[in-house]
Amino acid sequence: MNGPKIQISFAPGLGVFVAAERRTGSTALTTDGTSSLGHVVESLGVPRTETGRLVVDGRPVDASHVPAAGETVEVEGVARPQPVPGAPLRFLLDVHLGTLARRLRLLGVDAAYESEDIGDPALAALSAEERRVMLSRDRGLLRRRELWAGAYVYSDQPEEQLRDVLERFAPPLAPWTRCTACNGRLSDADKEAVRERLEHGTEKTYDVFAECVECGRVYWRGAHHSRLEEIVTEAVREFGAPTTA
Known part of the structure; x- marks a missing residue:
């Protein structure tokens, strides 16, 4: 120059x-x-x-x-919290951010996730088509003009990634309302209705269940629940009370 x-x-x-x-x-x-x-x-x-x-x-x-x-x-x-005008606040995460996607879903945040590498052009087009904020550590992807909106995820540690996204965008939290596997909504499920999909030990030990309306996955408060409860409690404590989904 x-x-x-x-x-x-x-x-x-x-x-x-x-x-x-x-x-x-x-x-x-x-x-x-x-x-x-x-x-x-x-x-x-x-x-x-x-x-x-x-x-x-x-x-x-x-x-x-x-x-x-x-x-x-x-x-x-960028200013924090960062406003995202013109659409409900929803996210799209690339193939490298699966743990972050599951934790956002645990908190009731709409977080679509591509478990396979579909390529930057397809991700950018999907962000625009569905009006989702693209979350990625791929700087090249975030430079694509097709993106509707995007944000760089600064850490490679899931705990810090979650805190970064919640602080930056302040999404409404509705814990325990989304399927962590597919992002679908959860609804209360009668034990008799899901009995055939339960292992014998689960059937005998638990009585309260939820079911994903999209993929049919069944949830209950098993041995792993205490760790998930810690994540939810910390997020709600730091970033606000949960809302009604």
Whole structure:
């Protein structure tokens, strides 16, 4: 590039996306004089889904702003909680985020999940078709223009991933109302109606059941329930009381 020179800085949380020399303070950048500021920021590694306000010489500007010589640019992260206008808040997770998908479903959050790698173009198209927020650690996927909305999942640890998504989007919580296997709704089930699908020990020990209206999976409060209860209790404590599904 041999165009206008600007000074640019990034919010600390965006440091994961940019080169090491741009992670602290303001650094010089030569632009081409025609590209929008949104394009410039994305070319430096920050997916558009992670870019918040763009501030030039102390005033917010649109992503379409073309930088001029001598301008000082500050790139902020997205505001939290982040509003998602125009549709019920629903998510789509890629093949690498299965545990996060199951934990969101446990909390009653609508979280579609692709258990097979269907490819970035198909995922982006599905996000647009169903108006779902794409959650991924794939930066290339989050740069696709077809996406309806998206968010980078910053951690590779399920506990931190869940906290990140709940803090960022503040989805309504309705624990124990979704199937963790398929995302379908759960309804109360009579023991007699599901008896044939229960193992002998389960049939003898438990009396309260729920059934997925989509896939027919049967749920009960078995030995694993205490761990799931911990996840639910912690999420509700930190991110708000559950709502009625």
